[in-house]
Amino acid sequence: MTGNKSFFKTLVMEEGGCVTFGDGSKKRVVGKGTISVPRLHSVSNAIYVNGLKANLVSISHLSNEGYSILFSKNDCSILKPDEQTLLKGMRSSDNCYCLEARIVLNNASMDEQIELWHERFSHMNFRDLGILGKFNCVCGLPKLRKKANCVCGPCQQGKQTKSMHKKGKYLSIKEPLELLHMDLMGPMQTESLGGKRYIFVCVDDFSRFIWTYFLREKSETFDKFKMLCNKIQNEMNSNIKSIKRIRSDHGREFENAVFESYCNSLGIFHEFSAPRTPQQNRVVERKNRVL
Ligand SMILES: [Zn+2]
CATH class of the missing domain: 3.30.420.10 (Ribonuclease H-like superfamily/Ribonuclease H)
Structure with a gap:
């Protein structure tokens, strides 16, 4: 269930009763449909809950669809019926398991690959990634095509700083320890x-x-x-x-x-x-x- 309407590929608006959360609060179900988010396997029978802040995945729902879920101390995996990993999640500090929106490589389309390799190379810039692929610098790295508007969210958040001050004409330092x-x-x-x-x-x-x-x-x-x-x-x-x-x-x-x-x-x-x-x-x- 999600509170973000833009995630839905198809959405039928229908009253579906209420969802009650652990703290007793209630939220209304206003629609049902299929979620399709880039780099995430599509999820059918997802419900749209008005005002829900976090996206929640139901274990019983996944089991009904034929997936098996493995929980361990540090992570969890959702496996397809043929035992291939569909999604992986890490346990957070507040004891929730958070799914990561990434899929196994052989499912990734060409456009998604460059983002995946960008993450695998510790968020290397897209131009250099293209060069690595072009000159076959890395075994197994495909030739990556750069998307027109490739913007990585975590990069933007992590690398933002205030603009620097103009360099002043302060005294030049001539020796160590000055x-x-x-x-x-x-x-x-x-x-x-x-x-x-x-x-x-x-x-x-x-x-x-x-x-x-x-x-x-x-x-x-x-x-x-x-x-x-x-x-x-x-x-x-x-x-x-x-x-x-x-x-x-x-x-x-x-x-x-x-x-x-x-x-x-x-x-x-x-x-x-x-x-x-x-x-x-x-x-x-x-x-x-x-x-
Ligand atoms: Zn990045």
Whole structure:
């Protein structure tokens, strides 16, 4: 059942009673038909429920159609009567099994193939995919034809950023350690094996060398910074080089009395980017994206 009318290839509007959900709420069934969505096997006897937010698949309905469904701890598969996989689903963090709108390759038409291979190659751009196919760079990769308006939704969502600021004519950096950019990334959705959820990232403007430290709490930032300073000063002692300037955002982990007094004692000039303007801290923010 779905609440999206555009999914239907054929739809007969008819009153079909109500559907009651787990929380007791009721929604009216307003039609019945066949769903046909690109890259998803067509589903007959689908019902159109007014105002339904999620698309739900009935297990008993699939069984009646002759499909078998296999559930395991991490995923589920819907198998055709000849044991071929029709659809696969992954278990989500809130214990639902979510079907993915993808089908096995031998069912894909030419137009759908380029999207499938785009996903298989970690969302590689369509032009390069075409080149891979054209010059037979990959065994088994068919010659892909580019669609006119090929837009990948996840790519658009994942790669959107704010436009960059104009490059300023700021002082050019002449040697390592003259300017360090730093930032704290996190909290991450998944913590590391050691229970760490934050990453302290520090980038040298001149060499673009990166130091990264994993932290359990934001409050550990200062200790890590102090440790990094000591290490750098020790390493560079023979050349009498030291950190001159650091740049960070206004995060509380960077803008506090302890941090300030430590910087003052070492003679480090601490610059801040303007509030809510990560573009000004672009060097380290861009590194975060790579990491
Ligand atoms: Zn993509």
